Amino acid sequence: MKDGFVRVAAATTAIRPADCAYNAELVLRQIRQAPEGTSVLVFPELCLTGSTCGDLFRQPTLCRAAELALQHLLRQTADSPLIFVVGMPVTVGSVLYSCAAVCQSGLVLGLVPGRVLPGGQPRGFGPRQNAVVFFAGQQVPFGRLLFTCRSLPALRLGVAIGEDLWEPGLALLTGAGATVIAAPYAEAECVTHPAFRRTMVQVRSARRRCTCVCAGAGEGESCSDGVFAGRNMIFENGVLLAESQPYTTGLICSETDVERLAYEQRQRPAGPAGPEVQTVPFDLPLVPLTLTRTFAPLPFVPEDPQERQARCEEVLRIQAAGLASRLTHTGAGAVLGLSGGLDSALALLVTVRAYQTLGRDPAGILAVTMPCFGTTDRTRNNACALAEAVGAGLRTISIKAAVQQHLADIGHDGTPDTAYENAQARERTQVLMDLANRHGGLVVGTGDLSELALGWATFNGDHMSMYGVNAGVPKTLVRHLVAYEAQRLGGEAGRVLRDILDTPVSPELLPPQDGHIAQKTEQLVGPYELHDFFLYYTVRFGYPPHKVLRLAEQAFAGAFEKEEIRQWLRTFLRRFFAQQFKRNCLPDGPGVGSVSLSPRGAWHMPADASAAAWLQDAEPQ
Numbered sequence: 001m002k003d004g005f006v007r008v009a010a011a012t013t014a015i016r017p018a019d020c021a022y023n024a025e026l027v028l029r030q031i032r033q034a035p036e037g038t039s040v041l042v043f044p045e046l047c048l049t050g051s052t053c054g055d056l057f058r059q060p061t062l063c064r065a066a067e068l069a070l071q072h073l074l075r076q077t078a079d080s081p082l083i084f085v086v087g088m089p090v091t092v093g094s095v096l097y098s099c100a101a102v103c104q105s106g107l108v109l110g111l112v113p114g115r116v117l118p119g120g121q122p123r124g125f126g127p128r129q130n131a132v133v134f135f136a137g138q139q140v141p142f143g144r145l146l147f148t149c150r151s152l153p154a155l156r157l158g159v160a161i162g163e164d165l166w167e168p169g170l171a172l173l174t175g176a177g178a179t180v181i182a183a184p185y186a187e188a189e190c191v192t193h194p195a196f197r198r199t200m201v202q203v204r205s206a207r208r209r210c211t212c213v214c215a216g217a218g219e220g221e222s223c224s225d226g227v228f229a230g231r232n233m234i235f236e237n238g239v240l241l242a243e244s245q246p247y248t249t250g251l252i253c254s255e256t257d258v259e260r261l262a263y264e265q266r267q268r269p270a271g272p273a274g275p276e277v278q279t280v281p282f283d284l285p286l287v288p289l290t291l292t293r294t295f296a297p298l299p300f301v302p303e304d305p306q307e308r309q310a311r312c313e314e315v316l317r318i319q320a321a322g323l324a325s326r327l328t329h330t331g332a333g334a335v336l337g338l339s340g341g342l343d344s345a346l347a348l349l350v351t352v353r354a355y356q357t358l359g360r361d362p363a364g365i366l367a368v369t370m371p372c373f374g375t376t377d378r379t380r381n382n383a384c385a386l387a388e389a390v391g392a393g394l395r396t397i398s399i400k401a402a403v404q405q406h407l408a409d410i411g412h413d414g415t416p417d418t419a420y421e422n423a424q425a426r427e428r429t430q431v432l433m434d435l436a437n438r439h440g441g442l443v444v445g446t447g448d449l450s451e452l453a454l455g456w457a458t459f460n461g462d463h464m465s466m467y468g469v470n471a472g473v474p475k476t477l478v479r480h481l482v483a484y485e486a487q488r489l490g491g492e493a494g495r496v497l498r499d500i501l502d503t504p505v506s507p508e509l510l511p512p513q514d515g516h517i518a519q520k521t522e523q524l525v526g527p528y529e530l531h532d533f534f535l536y537y538t539v540r541f542g543y544p545p546h547k548v549l550r551l552a553e554q555a556f557a558g559a560f561e562k563e564e565i566r567q568w569l570r571t572f573l574r575r576f577f578a579q580q581f582k583r584n585c586l587p588d589g590p591g592v593g594s595v596s597l598s599p600r601g602a603w604h605m606p607a608d609a610s611a612a613a614w615l616q617d618a619e620p621q
Contacts, residue, residue, distance in 0.1 A: 002288040003547045004259025006155055008040045008180060008213045011251040012230035012244070015220035017050035018062055024048060024069035028076050031084055035253055037289045038082055042182040044217040044230070045087040045114065045161055046098055051186030052222035057096060063089050070101055070108070071136050078106030081284055083147070085159060085182040085215075092133055092142060100159045100184055101136075102147055102280075110141040110280045114161025130278040144169075146176050147280045154179060154262035155284070161185065165204060165212065174208040176277040179261040181210050186217035188226025194246070198233065206238025209264040211256040219249050237261060241293060254293050263542045297529060297555040299536040300477045300593065312484035315477070315592045319469045320353035322590030326467045327354060327442065335441035337432055337462075338367040338387060338394070340379030342478050343470055345386060345500050347446040349485050350469045352390045365392040366441060370399045370431060372424045376512050382500050389493035395435075399427045416511075425461030432465075442466045445587060450475035450528050452586070452597050453535045454572070455579020456521065463582055471589030472596050474535065475505070475528040525575070526568035530560065534572045539603065540595050545569060545618035569618050577611035 011034075013026035027043055034041050045051055048066045056062050066088040073086070083104045090099040090111055097113040111133065130143030149155035158178035160169050162185045173181060183201070187193070205212045211234065218230020229246035234254050241254035302308040327334065334351045338344045352362045369383040387394035403423050404414070412419055432443045445465025447457050449472055457463040470478065479501060486497035505521045505528070522528060533552055537543040543551075552565045584599050584607055596602035 002286065003550060004152070004154055004257050004262075005255040005289050005291060006040065006152070006180070006258050007035065007038045007253055007255050007289055008042075008211065008234060009034055009038050009251050009253035010042045010213050010215035010232040010234060010242075010244075012044055012215060012218040012232055012249050013047060013220075014218070014249050015047060015050050017220070017222050018053050018056055018065075020048050020062070020065040020069035021072070023050070024073050027084075027086055028073055030251055031073075031077060031080070031082060034082060034251065037287055038253060039155070039284055040157060040180060040182065040213065041082060041084045041251075042184055042213045042215040043084065043086045044215045045100070045184040045186040046089065047086060047184070047217065048088040050221055051087075051098075051217050051228075052224070057089050063091055063096070067136055070103075074103060074106045074108070074136065077103070081105060083109070083157070083282070083284075085184060087161070087184045087186075090133075090135065092131070098161060100161055100182065102145070102157070102159060102182075104282055108136055108138055108140045109147055109282055110145040111135060112145055112159040112161065113142070114164055130276060141278060141280050143278055144172065144276050145280050146173065146178055146277050147282055148177075150281055150283050151286050152258065152284065154258040156180070156258075156262075157182060159184075162187070165214075166200065170204055170208055170210075172277055174210050174265070176279075177262075177265065179210055179258045179265070180256060181205075181212045183212050183214040184216075185214065186221070186228065189229050189246075194229070194231055197231075201233060202235050202238055202240070205235040209237055209261055209268065211236040211241075211258075211261060218247070237264060255289055255291050260541045260543070291554065295551045295555045297533060297559070298476050300474045300532055300595075301480055308480060309484060312481050315473065316350060316353060316481060316485070318590055318592045319350040319473070320357055323350060323354040323444065323467060323469050324357045326588070327358065330442055332436075332440055332442040333364050333366065334444050335366045335368065335432055335436040335439065336444040336446065337428055338369050338383040339446075340369070340381070340383035340386075340500065341503065342475075342482055342500060342505065343446040343448050343451075344383070345497060346448075346473070346478050346482055346485075347444050347469050348386065348390065348392060349482070351444055352392065362391040363393050366395060366435060366439060367392045368395050368397060368432060368435065370397050370428045372399050372403055372427075373420075373511050374424075374506075378499075378503060382496055382503070385496045386493065386500070389491070389496055390489075397431055399424065399431065403427050422458040422461055425458035429458075429461050429464055436466065444469055445589065446470055448473050448475050448478050449595070449597065450532055450535065452583055453539075454525055454531060454575045455582050456525055456575075457582060459582055463586075465587050468587050468589030471586065471598070472592040474532045474595070476532045526571050527560075530556070530565060530568045531572050534569055535576075536595060538572075538576070539597070545573060545614050546621060549618060566618060570615060573611050573614045573618060577609055577614070580605050580609065581607040 011030040015023045048069050085100050085102050098115050100112045102109045133142045147157040156177045157180050158173035159182045165183045201212050214233045216231045217228045221228040231246050232244040232252050234241040236256045242252040244252045302311050336347050355362045367387045371380050436443045443466040445468030448470040451457050486494040537548045583597050
C-alpha cells in the first residue's frame with residue numbers, strides 16, 4: 001500500500017449449488033492463495049449458495065447454512081487483515097436479499113443488499129435506509145455503506161451488486177468518495193451481453209473515476225436455463241488492469257492507485273453524496289508492494305501502433321482546426337520561423353493542413369529561415385527543402401549582422417553567453433513579428449509543451465508568437481507526429497522529415513564544431529523522455545516526486561540508472577518552478593490532451609512558488 005497502491009483481486013470458484021460448507025472451503029482456499037499484499041478480494045454474487053438456487057432461497061435451511069458457512073470463514077480468517085467480499089442471501093425483516101458481506105479479521109464490517117430474492121418483496125430497498133442487524137453473531141451495519149481505511153484515507157471501498165453498478169447506485173457511492181468498487185454479479189451468458197458489460201464497466205469506471213473489481217459467477221452454477229462463464233475484470237479509471245478468460249476459475253489481481261483516483265475525484269467531482277451512504281471505518285497495515293502492473297515510459301504516446309496513428313491524426317486535426325479558426329477570425333495569413341528542427345517542422349505541417357482546410361494555397365504561407373552563428377548547413381538545407389516540398393513560400397534572412405550590431409550597441413564583445421544566445425532568439429522573433437505586420441500575417445509559434453514545462457525558451461523570443469500551435473504537444477509526441485506525416489506524405493517531404501527526425505534537438509545558438517551542431521538540448525536539460533514522464537505524472541495526477549521517481553525507475557529500467565533519473569527529476573522540478581513566469585504570459589494555443597500548462601484555465605501557479613518541498617521529497621527517503 002506504499003504510495004497509494006492497493007492490490008485488489010477478483011476470484012471465481014467452482015461451486016456446488018446449495019452446498020454452503022463446500023463453497024465456503026473454496027472461498028477460504030482462494031483467500032489463502034491470494035498473492036501477498038492483497039488488500040481487497042471480491043467473490044461473485046451469492047457464491048456461498050450459488051445464484052441458481054431458485055425457490056430454495058425461500059428455505060430457512062439454506063439461509064442458515066450460508067450464515068454458518070460465513071461464520072466458519074470468519075473464524076478461519078480472524079488473523080488476516082485481508083478484506084474479502086462474499087455473496088450470500090440475508091433476510092432482513094420479511095425481505096430476502098442478495099447481499100455482499102464485507103469481512104475482515106474475523107468480523108463482518110457490513111452487509112450491502114442488492115436485488116430481492118424469490119420470496120421477498122418487489123425489487124428495491126425503498127430509500128435504502130441504513131440499519132444495524134444481528135447477523136453471524138455480530139451487530140452488523142446494513143445498507144448502502146462506504147468502507148473507509150484509516151491508515152490510507154484514499155482507500156474508500158463501495159459495493160455495487162449486479163445492476164447496481166449502473167446508475168444511480170454507482171453515482172451515490174463515488175459521490176461519497178468511493179475509489180474502489182467491489183462489483184460481484186451472477187449473470188448467465190448471452191451472445192452480446194459480455195461485450196456490453198465490459199464496455200459499461202470501462203465507461204463507468206472512467207466516468208466516475210474509480211476502480212471497478214468485478215467478480216462473476218461461473219463453474220458449478222446450475223445450467224438448467226443458462227451457463228455462467230465467470231468473467232472477472234478490473235478497470236481503473238477506464239483502463240483495463242486485469243481480466244480473466246471466460247469459463248475458468250481462479251483469481252486475477254492488480255494494483256490500483258487509490259491516491260490517483262482520489263486526486264481525480266477532487267479535480268472533477270463525480271457528484272453529490274447521498275445522505276443514505278453510511279461510513280464504516282477499518283484499518284489495513286501499510287506494507288510496501290512490488291508492483292505487477294507496468295507503466296509506459298512514454299505516457300503521451302500510445303504503445304499500440306494503430307492507436308498511435310489514430311492519435312497522431314487526431315492531434316494534427318486539433319492543431320490545424322485551431323489555427324484555421326484563428327486565421328479565419330483575424331483574416332490573416334501565416335508567418336513562421338523554419339529552423340530545420342522538429343518543432344518548426346511540425347508547425348509548418350500543421351499550418352499547411354490549416355490552409356488546406358480553408359481552401360487556401362499553401363504558397364501563401366510565409367516560412368522564414370534566419371541563419372545565424374549556430375546554424376548548420378544540415379538544418380538550413382532541411383528548412384529550405386521542407387518548405388519547397390510542402391509548397392510553402394520561403395524567405396531566407398540572415399540575422400548575423402543585425403545581432404552583431406545589437407551586441408555591439410549594448411557593449412557586448414561577442415563572447416558566447418546568455419545574452420549572446422538570447423539576442424539571436426529575440427532578433428528572430430522581431431523579424432517574424434515585423435514581417436507579419438508588413439504582410440497582414442499572424443506569427444505561428446513553434447515551442448512545444450515540454451519546452452514550456454522546462455522554461456527552455458527565450459523570454460520574449462521564441463517564447464512569444466501570435467498563436468502557438470504546439471503549446472499542448474510534448475516533445476516525445478512531436479517526434480511521432482512528424483514521423484506520421486513523413487509516412488503519410490512520402491516523397492521528398494517524407495525524406496526531409498526523416499532527416500529532421502535524425503537531427504539532434506538543438507536551439508543552434510552556439511557556433512558549430514567542425515560543421516556539426518555543438519549545442520544539444522538533451523545534454524543540457526536532460527532527456528525529454530524523462531521530462532515528459534515527470535511532467536505527465538506531476539501535472540496530470542499530482543504525484544509527489546518520490547512516487548514519480550519510483551514509477552520512472554520501473555518504466556525506464558535498463559535505460560537509466562536510479563541516480564540518473566533522480567538527477568534529472570531535480571532538474572525538472574527546479575526549472576518547472578523557476579520558469580512559471582514564462583508560462584504566465586503565454587500566447588493562445590490549442591490544448592490537445594489531458595496535460596496543458598495554459599495559464600487561462602489549465603494550470604494556475606504563482607511564479608514565485610518555492611520548489612523546496614518537492615525537491616526534498618525527491619531525495620532518498
